Amino acid sequence: MTMNAIERIRSYLRDLLMDRGIIARCELLNRTYEIVRSTNLSQSEKEELHKLVGKQVAAGVFANLLSGAPIFFDLPRLDTYTLLNDKIFHFVHTEKYGKEDFDNAYRKFQASIPELRNILRQNMVDILTELMTEAGYGVIDVSSQTIRFEAPERRADCIVYTSVGSVNLDDCRRDPKADCIILVPSGDNLEPFMKFFREKGAASEEARIQIWVVNLEQGAIDPFIGYTTDLDIYRQFKNPRLAEMVRSTWGSKCSPQ
Numbered sequence: 001m002t003m004n005a006i007e008r009i010r011s012y013l014r015d016l017l018m019d020r021g022i023i024a025r026c027e028l029l030n031r032t033y034e035i036v037r038s039t040n041l042s043q044s045e046k047e048e049l050h051k052l053v054g055k056q057v058a059a060g061v062f063a064n065l066l067s068g069a070p071i072f073f074d075l076p077r078l079d080t081y082t083l084l085n086d087k088i089f090h091f092v093h094t095e096k097y098g099k100e101d102f103d104n105a106y107r108k109f110q111a112s113i114p115e116l117r118n119i120l121r122q123n124m125v126d127i128l129t130e131l132m133t134e135a136g137y138g139v140i141d142v143s144s145q146t147i148r149f150e151a152p153e154r155r156a157d158c159i160v161y162t163s164v165g166s167v168n169l170d171d172c173r174r175d176p177k178a179d180c181i182i183l184v185p186s187g188d189n190l191e192p193f194m195k196f197f198r199e200k201g202a203a204s205e206e207a208r209i210q211i212w213v214v215n216l217e218q219g220a221i222d223p224f225i226g227y228t229t230d231l232d233i234y235r236q237f238k239n240p241r242l243a244e245m246v247r248s249t250w251g252s253k254c255s256p257q
Contacts, residue, residue: 005039006049009061010072012038017076022097022105025081025088028065029216030116033058033123056219058123063217066090086188117162120185124160124214128183131221132156135232145171148178154230156181163187164196164211172209179210179228186215193224197250201225213242 012035017023036058041049046057052071053060064070066078080093084106091097125147129139137149137156149156155178161167164184172180182204187193196211204211210226220238227243234240 005041005045008039009035010075013061013065013072014075017078020105020108021095022089022091022102023078024084024105024109025090027109027112027116028078028090029062030119030123032062032065033126033216034119036061037122037126059217059219088188120162120216121160123216124162124183124185127214127216127219127221128158128160128212131233131236132158135230135236151230151232155179158183164192164213167196167200167211169200169203169207169209172207179230180208181210181212183212183214183221184224186213186217194250197225197246201247201250 013032016028016031016035020027041057049057049060053064061071064072065075068077068079070077076092078090078092081088081090082102083089084102087106087109089102089105089109128147132139132149135151137151137154139147140150141148145159147158147160149158155175157172157175157178158181159171160183162185164187167182167184169182172182193213204225208226210228211224212221213224214221215238218238222237222239223243224246225243228234
C-alpha cells in the first residue's frame, strides 16, 4: 500500500530518531522542517495536520515530538535531555547511554553542521516566503544571496544569514526604492544579539535596514531592528512591537556610559 504524506513524515522521523538515538534539539528541529517539506503535503493533508498540530505544521510536529503524547504512535518518546557543550540533546530515558554514546552523538552533530546550515537557510526562506506571500508579495528574483519580493507599489530585497554574527551590512547594496531586510535565526542565548545591537544597531537604522528574526520552534518571524511601514507585513509578525521593545530596553544598556 502506498503511504500518504503524513505516514511518510512518521516513517522519516522514526528512521531519523532510531538512527540518532541521542539527537541535538536544533538538528531535530531543522530536519523536521526538511522532512515535512519533502513530503509535499496535499491541501487535505495540511488541513488534517492543522487540526492536530496547528497552522505551522513543521513547528507543530516538532513540538509534538517533545510532548508527552506524540501524534505518531510508534516514535521514540524523547522525554529526557542533557547539555553537551552548551547544546541541548534529547533522548529516551529508558535507554542506557554511556559517555561514549554521548561523545559519539556530539561528533555526529558536529559533522552534520555544514549540511544543517544549508537546511536551516532553506527553512528560513520557506518561512520568509510564506510571510511575504500572506502580506501580498510575490517572489520576482532569487540570487545566491538575495530574494526579491514585489507587491503593488512595494518591493523588498531580503538577505538570509544563518547566524546574526555573520551579518555584513555592506551586503545590503540595494535598490533605494526597495526595503532592505536581513533575516537571521533566533539563538540559544541573547548575547550575540546584544553584541550586534551594540555594534551595528545604529548603523542598521541609519541605513534603513530592517533586521528580522525567525524562530523555527514557533514558525514565526519578528522584527529585531528597524520598522516596516507596510501594515500588511506588520500584521504577519507574531510580536510586531519586538523591535520597539529591543530599542527601549537595550538602547540604554548598550549606550556609552
